[in-house]
Amino acid sequence: MAVALEAIALNKRFNNLQASNNVSLAVEQGEIRGVIGPNGAGKTTLVNLVTGVYKADSGDVKLAGESIVRCDMHEIARRGLVRSFQVTRLFGSLTVAENLRTAFLARRPTDGGDGGAQIDSMLDLTKLRPLANTQAKKLSGGQRALLQMGCGFMVPGSCYVLDEPFSGINPVIKDSIIEMILDVNRRHNATFLIVSHEMTIIRRLCPKVTVMMEGKVAAHGSLDEVARLPEVIAGYLGKALE
Amino acid sequence: MRKFGLLLAAGLAAIGVSAQAQNIGIGLDIPLSAPGDAAGGQMIRRGAEIGIDMVNAAGGVLGKKLELFVTDSQSAPAMGVANYRRLVGENKVVAVTGFFHSSVALGINEVAKEMGVPTLAVQASASDITAKHYDIAFRTHAVDPVRVAAWMEFIKKKGFKKISIIAETTDYGIGLTDETIAQNKSGKAGLDIQKITFDNKATDFTPQLLQIKSFKPDLVLNIGVGTPVDLIMDQATTIGLLPTTPMLISYDAPTRPQYWQLHPKNGEGIYFIAYYSPKSPLSDLGQAFAKAYKEKYKEDPVYGALNGFGAIEILAQGLKAANSTDPKALIKALESGTFKSWPDAPVTFPRADGVYWHNWVPPVLIVHYTKPNQDWKEADIAVTYSKK
Amino acid sequence: MFSTELVAQTAISGVMIGVLYALMALGITFIYSIMRMINWAMGEFYMIGSYLQFMLVAWVLGPDLWWLAILISTAGVFLLGLVVQWGLIKPIFKKPPEMRDDYATVVTLALLLFLRSIATGLAGPNQFTPGSTLPIMMIGPMPMAGARVAAFVFALAALGIFWAVLRYTWYGLALRAASQSRVGVQTAGIDVLSVDRVAFGIGVALAGLAGALLAPVFLVFPTNGMITTVKGFEIVVIGGLGSIPGALIAGILLGLIESFGAAFIDSAYQNIYGFLLVLAILVLRPTGLFGERGREA
Numbered sequence A: 001m002a003v004a005l006e007a008i009a010l011n012k013r014f015n016n017l018q019a020s021n022n023v024s025l026a027v028e029q030g031e032i033r034g035v036i037g038p039n040g041a042g043k044t045t046l047v048n049l050v051t052g053v054y055k056a057d058s059g060d061v062k063l064a065g066e067s068i069v070r071c072d073m074h075e076i077a078r079r080g081l082v083r084s085f086q087v088t089r090l091f092g093s094l095t096v097a098e099n100l101r102t103a104f105l106a107r108r109p110t111d112g113g114d115g116g117a118q119i120d121s122m123l124d125l126t127k128l129r130p131l132a133n134t135q136a137k138k139l140s141g142g143q144r145a146l147l148q149m150g151c152g153f154m155v156p157g158s159c160y161v162l163d164e165p166f167s168g169i170n171p172v173i174k175d176s177i178i179e180m181i182l183d184v185n186r187r188h189n190a191t192f193l194i195v196s197h198e199m200t201i202i203r204r205l206c207p208k209v210t211v212m213m214e215g216k217v218a219a220h221g222s223l224d225e226v227a228r229l230p231e232v233i234a235g236y237l238g239k240a241l242e
Numbered sequence B: 001m002r003k004f005g006l007l008l009a010a011g012l013a014a015i016g017v018s019a020q021a022q023n024i025g026i027g028l029d030i031p032l033s034a035p036g037d038a039a040g041g042q043m044i045r046r047g048a049e050i051g052i053d054m055v056n057a058a059g060g061v062l063g064k065k066l067e068l069f070v071t072d073s074q075s076a077p078a079m080g081v082a083n084y085r086r087l088v089g090e091n092k093v094v095a096v097t098g099f100f101h102s103s104v105a106l107g108i109n110e111v112a113k114e115m116g117v118p119t120l121a122v123q124a125s126a127s128d129i130t131a132k133h134y135d136i137a138f139r140t141h142a143v144d145p146v147r148v149a150a151w152m153e154f155i156k157k158k159g160f161k162k163i164s165i166i167a168e169t170t171d172y173g174i175g176l177t178d179e180t181i182a183q184n185k186s187g188k189a190g191l192d193i194q195k196i197t198f199d200n201k202a203t204d205f206t207p208q209l210l211q212i213k214s215f216k217p218d219l220v221l222n223i224g225v226g227t228p229v230d231l232i233m234d235q236a237t238t239i240g241l242l243p244t245t246p247m248l249i250s251y252d253a254p255t256r257p258q259y260w261q262l263h264p265k266n267g268e269g270i271y272f273i274a275y276y277s278p279k280s281p282l283s284d285l286g287q288a289f290a291k292a293y294k295e296k297y298k299e300d301p302v303y304g305a306l307n308g309f310g311a312i313e314i315l316a317q318g319l320k321a322a323n324s325t326d327p328k329a330l331i332k333a334l335e336s337g338t339f340k341s342w343p344d345a346p347v348t349f350p351r352a353d354g355v356y357w358h359n360w361v362p363p364v365l366i367v368h369y370t371k372p373n374q375d376w377k378e379a380d381i382a383v384t385y386s387k388k
Numbered sequence C: 001m002f003s004t005e006l007v008a009q010t011a012i013s014g015v016m017i018g019v020l021y022a023l024m025a026l027g028i029t030f031i032y033s034i035m036r037m038i039n040w041a042m043g044e045f046y047m048i049g050s051y052l053q054f055m056l057v058a059w060v061l062g063p064d065l066w067w068l069a070i071l072i073s074t075a076g077v078f079l080l081g082l083v084v085q086w087g088l089i090k091p092i093f094k095k096p097p098e099m100r101d102d103y104a105t106v107v108t109l110a111l112l113l114f115l116r117s118i119a120t121g122l123a124g125p126n127q128f129t130p131g132s133t134l135p136i137m138m139i140g141p142m143p144m145a146g147a148r149v150a151a152f153v154f155a156l157a158a159l160g161i162f163w164a165v166l167r168y169t170w171y172g173l174a175l176r177a178a179s180q181s182r183v184g185v186q187t188a189g190i191d192v193l194s195v196d197r198v199a200f201g202i203g204v205a206l207a208g209l210a211g212a213l214l215a216p217v218f219l220v221f222p223t224n225g226m227i228t229t230v231k232g233f234e235i236v237v238i239g240g241l242g243s244i245p246g247a248l249i250a251g252i253l254l255g256l257i258e259s260f261g262a263a264f265i266d267s268a269y270q271n272i273y274g275f276l277l278v279l280a281i282l283v284l285r286p287t288g289l290f291g292e293r294g295r296e297a
């Protein structure tokens, strides 16, 4: 199978802290990969390096075989690598519908139209229709996470990097987000890299996970495999997963 | 090694400074940018520069050349004072001339009286510039009382009764306004005077002009300096105050080349104070200057240029009479000598009473544009007033 | 003194001038809302607009085509804005965000001095006017210079177009989104630096438009943008930084306060009344009348 997203020996230093230390990983087309690890392990830093928010000190990032490490954020997005933020980045004074429209128009396919139909179906999918004309800053945390996810799915990307999409969200919305991820994965064979602390969801979505600790990749493998490794138990889980 | 380099540089700089000190420096502080009247300052500068060239071409002064140091007051007293300090401290000038805005001249004189280098004001008219009787303060310009006396005579001649004054809130504007009110009282002229003031940084005078219009005056006295003069004219025209109500401008702004470009439609009928008209006779120096000016700038000199030139001539003659560049000696020489400037009349700076201390006053004219696009040299002279 | 006619005239003159002040304030606010930088050289773009208008009317198009001159002057300032953003501002915005504000401030201040001295050097300190062939018009009881009425109408139209573009076009949506989250628009796939370029161009074009419109009214000289810029900043404080309706309403408010203060309190302090209002706002409502709380990071 083809590799969709590849990080090669990424390094990033903040002052005295090596936040990313020789990080390498490869995610295959259509795979849903989990990234787990303790707070401050460098998961968000990895996401930021892959999506162009930070420039790596050294190393390379490849999307479908092409290096994107020198691209600006918007170029990476246009190439089909879409991300979500741990702290949602929405356009607060724009309405829910306008947020979706911006996301659509920014990456619209050449024959895309004005996105009316897509916005409609996304409002149904996210069940945000009653709030379509509400400003995004007035939404609850869960609704914001949903909307952010909805924005990412407005134009199908080839690869999604999601930074803690489930944190602080009620179980109903969590399920909606999981549904959306599985739906896009199935229909478009889209690749996912999902950072999360939610082991049950990771187990359900991700056949394979990458464990990060202290800026380094500590292990790859299925969640059950890595959860048995003594260094992962010591450095992250504290005890073996049930 | 590095230290040596620094010393060498300092030494070279010092030599440079002493080479410069071969010249006799004269300071020229004028407004060259807003809110100052930059156009007014520019005229004085042109005259002074030609003056320097003419004096140097004729062999200079005391075996040396004159050198002009120009500074920009922007009409701000604080800026003028800083300029004066620098001219005296760094450029070692023997006198500072120029001065267009009265506030600047007044501010500078307060410092000059301590530092001792004389000032010669060529176009600032507030009384206190000379009325304070400072040793260092000289002037070759019509003072407020003379100017006000000129327009009081004009008002009397025309039989005007209701007068609106629109004046900027500076020493110049307030000084002229108060003097007009005082002469109205002392001369028992019985005028009904409306007094309106404005900030000289303002651009919209419509509110003030509306008040004036509702007062229905016989004459509007436009006591602005620089751009406000033109804006007041235009905005008065808009609300219908001009041309029905005559307007008198308090200085010779309308003699400037851009006047008719700015006021092709409402420039006619305006009265203004002037200190020079080609109809007044020039000295031989004045004629030579007028010729040089015309050659260089392709237009006739206005009063500001003539007076800027005159100041350099007077200072050069004063230095020769003093036979020294010492400020005290120069002041003595100016007080006691008789000099030649652009008008065909002797120039003196006696220790006279009141505002006439160290003050030579050229005659004041009230000039009237009677045709659109009229050359100021052909404009009517409505009143000629000389101090009695 | 308090005749109803004078009150009506004062009110009309205040509103007319206020809308033009608002144009200037809108430019400042708009650039700030997208780029989070204050363009101190705003008055110089006003100045350039006024010189372009003068040159076009006096030398190229003639006084009858003043309206075409206004469009060309505004477009000219817009293009200049694109160049300035590309050459001077964009390189700063590629640096880390912490340093941006300081650098951008220094650059716009340097630009201010540079443009002013260029104008003085090329055209001298004298005033010019493009003149106006428009007749004086009666607005209610108030006679108004045709050029001022035209300026008012153009300014209103420009405000309307500006609003409609923001509201109803795709680019307007991108601009509004960028004012909310720069990272957000980049993640969505929008080149935020090119949005900046257009925003900067539009912002300075609003100043250039004000300069071109007011050229026959307030004359053309190297520092003519200064006072309008001061008013612009006052309005921005009164209306709230980043607020577009705030700019319009505060502009009219400032025009009215100045004009009534000058007519009925003391005309000597015309420029102080607005400043007093600014102080009052800072004490009572520091975010301005329509100020929003900070955008999302």
Ligand SMILES: Nc1ncnc2c1ncn2[C@@H]1O[C@H](COP(=O)(O)OP(=O)(O)OP(=O)(O)O)[C@@H](O)[C@H]1O
Residues within 6 Å of the ligand: A014, A015, A017, A019, A037, A038, A039, A040, A041, A042, A043, A044, A045, A046, A086
């Ligand atoms: N811009 C930055 N400047 C300085 N230090 C940073 C920066 N971004 C991250 N760090 C540091 O790098 C380390 C890794 O941070 P990162 O956000 O990648 O961790 P994380 O694995 O996402 O943690 P969490 O689970 O808490 O989100 C932390 O110590 C953090 O303080």
Ligand SMILES: [Mg+2]
Residues within 6 Å of the ligand: A043, A044, A045, A086, A163
């Ligand atoms: Mg994180």
